[in-house]
Amino acid sequence: MVLYKAPRGTFDILPQDHAYWKFVKEKAVEICRLYGYQPLSTPVFEDARLFTRAIVQGTDIVDKEMYVFKDRSGQELALRAEGTAPVCRAYIEHGLFNLPQPVKLYYFASAFRYERPQAGRFRQHHQFGFEALGEADPALDAEVIEMAQRFFLSLGLSDFSIQINSIGCRSCRPGYLELLKQHYAKYRNHLCSDCQSRLARNPLRLLDCKRASCQQIAQSAPQIALYLCSQCQLHFQNVQRYLTVLNIPFELNHRLVRGLDYYTRTVFEVEPRETTGQGTLGGGGRYDNLIEDLGGKPTPGVGFATGLERIILNLKKQEVKIPESPKPMAFIAWVGEAAKIQGLRLASSLRAAQLSVIMGTGDKSLKTQLRHADSLGVSYVVIIGEKELADNSVVLREMKYGTQKTLPLGQLIQILKESRI
Ligand code: HAM
Numbered sequence: 001m002v003l004y005k006a007p008r009g010t011f012d013i014l015p016q017d018h019a020y021w022k023f024v025k026e027k028a029v030e031i032c033r034l035y036g037y038q039p040l041s042t043p044v045f046e047d048a049r050l051f052t053r054a055i056v057q058g059t060d061i062v063d064k065e066m067y068v069f070k071d072r073s074g075q076e077l078a079l080r081a082e083g084t085a086p087v088c089r090a091y092i093e094h095g096l097f098n099l100p101q102p103v104k105l106y107y108f109a110s111a112f113r114y115e116r117p118q119a120g121r122f123r124q125h126h127q128f129g130f131e132a133l134g135e136a137d138p139a140l141d142a143e144v145i146e147m148a149q150r151f152f153l154s155l156g157l158s159d160f161s162i163q164i165n166s167i168g169c170r171s172c173r174p175g176y177l178e179l180l181k182q183h184y185a186k187y188r189n190h191l192c193s194d195c196q197s198r199l200a201r202n203p204l205r206l207l208d209c210k211r212a213s214c215q216q217i218a219q220s221a222p223q224i225a226l227y228l229c230s231q232c233q234l235h236f237q238n239v240q241r242y243l244t245v246l247n248i249p250f251e252l253n254h255r256l257v258r259g260l261d262y263y264t265r266t267v268f269e270v271e272p273r274e275t276t277g278q279g280t281l282g283g284g285g286r287y288d289n290l291i292e293d294l295g296g297k298p299t300p301g302v303g304f305a306t307g308l309e310r311i312i313l314n315l316k317k318q319e320v321k322i323p324e325s326p327k328p329m330a331f332i333a334w335v336g337e338a339a340k341i342q343g344l345r346l347a348s349s350l351r352a353a354q355l356s357v358i359m360g361t362g363d364k365s366l367k368t369q370l371r372h373a374d375s376l377g378v379s380y381v382v383i384i385g386e387k388e389l390a391d392n393s394v395v396l397r398e399m400k401y402g403t404q405k406t407l408p409l410g411q412l413i414q415i416l417k418e419s420r421i
Contacts, residue, residue, distance in 0.1 A: 009115065009123025015325075020312045023322040024155060025108065028128045031151045035143070037104040037130050042086035044110060048078035054085035054290055056261035058202030065113040079112035082260065083129040083305055084287065085294065091133050092296035101134030108308075120278030120310045129284075129305030133291065136300040138235050141266040141286060142242030148270055148282055148304045149248055155311065156320035160281055162248065164268040165224070165256035166236035167204065170289065172229035177203050179222045187217045207255040223254040232265055239266050262287040266302065272314055281314065282306030328356045330380040330416060331373035335366055339384040346382065346394070346409070353413045374399065379419075382412065 006012055013021060032039070048068050055062050067079040080086060087105055090096070096103045110126050117123060130147065132140050145162060152160060168176060181203050184191065191199065191206075195214050198205045207218050228236065243250050250268075258267045267285035272278070284304030291299035315322065330350065334343040347359040358376060360369045366383070373381045383395040383404075394412055397404035407415065 007123070009117035011122065017312070019322055019325045020315060021308065022325070024128070024308055024311050024315075027154045028106070028108070028151065031147060031154060032106045032130060034150075035104070035130075035147050037106040037132075040087060040090060040105040040107050042080070042083075042090055042107065042109065045077045045079050046086055046089065048076040050085050050089055050294065051078050051081045053293060054088070054260075054262050055081065056202075058198070059205065059259060059261050061113060061259060065115055067112045067114060080109060081113060082111055083107050083109045083127050084131060084260075084262070084290070084301075084303055087129075087131045087303075088133070088287075088291050088294050088296070088301065091299075092291060092294060097134060097297060097299060102132040102140065103134055104130070104132045106130040120307070120313050122309060126308040127305045128308060129303060131301055131303030133301040134299055135302075136235075136286075136288060138238035138266070139242050141239045141302050142246055142248070144284060144302050144304050145239075145243060145250070145268055146246050146248055148268075148284065148306070151306075152270060152281065152311075155315065157281075157311070157314055157318060159273045159314075159318060161271050161273060162250045162268060163253040163256050163271060164239070164243075164250050164266065165253050166228060166232055166239075166265050167224055167257060167263055167267055167285075168228045168232045169264045172227060172232055173204075173224075176222065176224050176227040179227065180204070180206065183221050184217060190214075190217065202261065204257045205259070207257050208259070218255055221255075225252070225254055235265050258283060258285060262290040262293070264288045268304075270306070272310075274317070278310060278313055281310055326356070327377040327379070328358045329378060330355065330382055331358045331360065331369070331376060331378045332382045332384070333360045333366055333369035333373065334383070335385040336389075339386070339389050342384050342389055342409075343382075346384070346412070350413060350416070353417065355413070355416050370397075380416065 051066060052062050057063060061081050066081050068076060070076055087107065091103065107129055108126065110124055112124050114123055115121050132144060149162060167173065181199060184199050184206055190213055192209065192211045192214055195206055195209050207221060209215065256267055256269060263285045265286045265288065269283040270281040272281050282304060286300065286302040288300040290301060332343045332347050334340045343359055347357045350357045358378065370381060379399055381397040381399065383397060388394050392409050393406050394409050395404050395406050
């Protein structure tokens with residue numbers, strides 16, 4: 001019986017899966033290089049108010065999902081629930097507004113949400129995200145969307161759609177929300193219990209309810225695009241114009257509202273075409289009030305984040321081939337204590353020469369050591385026995401062909417280096 005298990009909704013990433021993680025992270029870093037984004041790392045926990053202020057009460061994340069705790073000094077902290085608010089906090093704290101704008105930052109960050117675990121939905125997940133701070137130009141929205149698209153394409157994923165919407169700003173949204181509330185109030189008794197409370201606390205989220213009965217009501221709801229102020233309208237038109245210029249296929253989705261409350265104007269999501277309940281691949285948008293809400297000067301921002309677990313799920317589902325992890329080059333097998341000493345020295349000098357080596361350990365027979373070497377997938381086994389010790393040689397076995405030859409110990413490094421691809 002296993003005494004301890006990883007907490008519900010969390011998981012271990014075993015070595016065989018790390019090839020996927022490495023592949024995705026390398027592509028992410030590459031895309032950030034192409035678009036001029038710099039890395040930023042933030043703490044795994046923050047002042048809890050950072051998230052309640054940014055994401056806002058009335059959202060599932062703040063109301064039901066945040067991991068909040070008091071530390072020993074009584075300060076209320078929260079595990080990182082998402083990546084954007086901490087980036088904005090760091091932008092303000094370190095005076096990054098003094099740099100030429102926009103400041104472009106990316107991150108890999110674990111995020112914690114107390115959700116009901118299911119395929120692609122965890123309580124600890126890992127995000128790759130990027131944020132461009134200090135610029136309101138709709139061309140930047142289009143560029144962020146293009147960057148997300150190019151990232152997924154570079155991974156070999158192609159079966160997704162990009163959905164966009166504009167949810168307006170603080171001057172035009174309140175009028176729309178009134179209309180939305182009036183519409184939903186007519187169906188109050190048909191709403192699920194979550195939507196009943198959304199109606200009072202966060203009406204925009206009504207549009208996002210996944211229940212069939214609530215979706216039906218959403219279908220006839222007023223569309224926000226028709227109630228945008230003229231600046232928001234122009235901004236949204238320009239986002240679409242630039243996306244068209246860039247040849248990015250997108251779908252307008254009038255019901256797209258996102259699960260966090262800091263967004264203004266552009267919101268977008270990347271949806272796998274075959275969803276089977278795993279949720280969106282990634283999402284983002286503009287948040288022109290967030291930095292000010294967090295105590296900074298009025299500063300626009302736009303960004304995107306995607307969950308690495310969902311990407312990997314889709315890579316597996318779409319059977320994308322990823323590069324294999326490199327195997328160690330050689331295994332050193334030995335027989336007897338004196339050969340073991342020789343093997344230890346040899347392993348150390350091979351590693352100093354940048355060759356990756358596994359040294360046999362324990363008191364195992366030569367046969368067991370060879371079997372172990374085979375299971376590790378090494379190209380060579382170096383064997384040291386009594387005879388090799390006596391004449392300062394080694395036996396070099398090439399695993400692919402099952403052939404072996406004896407050579408002077410002093411030549412081994414050179415020979416292995418030459419055979420290295
Ligand atoms: P989000 O949509 O909450 O947005 O999360 C971004 C992505 O993280 C999702 O699209 C999904 O791939 C992944 N994700 C979210 N929750 C889970 C979960 N429980 N399990 C597995 N994966 C999950 C944000 O967090 C915003 N900060 C995105 C953003 C950046 N907006 C502007 N800039």
